[in-house]
Amino acid sequence: MTKKQTALYVARLGLTLFLITALVAAALAAVNHITAPRIAAEKERKTQEAIEKVLPGGGKLVDPGRYDNQDGLVANVYESDAGYAVEVTPTGFDGTITMMVGVSPEGKVLGISIISHTETAGLGAVAASDTPDGESFRNQFKGLSGELTVKKDGGTIDTLSGATITSRGVTRGVTAALKCVAGMG
Numbered sequence: 001m002t003k004k005q006t007a008l009y010v011a012r013l014g015l016t017l018f019l020i021t022a023l024v025a026a027a028l029a030a031v032n033h034i035t036a037p038r039i040a041a042e043k044e045r046k047t048q049e050a051i052e053k054v055l056p057g058g059g060k061l062v063d064p065g066r067y068d069n070q071d072g073l074v075a076n077v078y079e080s081d082a083g084y085a086v087e088v089t090p091t092g093f094d095g096t097i098t099m100m101v102g103v104s105p106e107g108k109v110l111g112i113s114i115i116s117h118t119e120t121a122g123l124g125a126v127a128a129s130d131t132p133d134g135e136s137f138r139n140q141f142k143g144l145s146g147e148l149t150v151k152k153d154g155g156t157i158d159t160l161s162g163a164t165i166t167s168r169g170v171t172r173g174v175t176a177a178l179k180c181v182a183g184m185g
Contacts, residue, residue, distance in 0.1 A: 050115045084105075
C-alpha cells in the first residue's frame with residue numbers, strides 16, 4: 001500500500017467514524033428532547049410528595065435571597081404557616097443525596113424524606129427505604145435542633161449499620177436545613 005492509499009484509507013475510516021458518532025449524538029439528542037418534559041414532571045411530582053411528607057399542606061417556594069446557604073447544600077426552601085420544607089443535597093457514600101427536611105417555626109425537625117440517592121443497596125439505601133430500619137433512622141431526627149452529628153463523631157445520631165458515610169451525609173443535610181431556617185429568623 002502506498003502512502004497515498006494509506007492516507008485515503010485513514011481519511012475514509014475517520015469520516016465513517018465521524019458520521020456514526022454524529023448520527024448517534026443526533027439520536028440521543030432527539031430522545032432527550034422527547035423525554036425531558038416527562039422527566040421534569042416526575043421530578044416535580046417527587047419533590048411535591050416529599051414536601052407533603054415533611055410539611056403537611058405543602059408550602060410556597062421561598063425567594064433564594066431570603067435565606068443563607070453557607071454550606072452550599074440548600075437547593076430550595078418552601079414555606080407555610082406550619083414551618084419550612086428545605087431541600088438539601090449532601091454527599092453520601094456514592095454521590096449526592098437529595099432530601100427534604102421539614103423544620104418547624106421553632107427550629108425543630110418535623111421529618112425527613114429522601115427524594116433520590118445512589119447509595120449502596122442494603123446499606124446506605126436503607127436510609128431512604130420504607131423498612132423499619134429506614135423509618136427508625138429518619139425518625140430519630142424528629143424534634144431535634146441545632147448542630148447534629150453521628151455518635152461516632154460525638155453526637156447523638158445512630159448510624160445505619162455499615163453506612164456511616166451515608167448517615168453522616170444525611171445528618172449534614174439536616175443540620176444545613178436547620179441552619180438555613182435559623183438564619184431566616
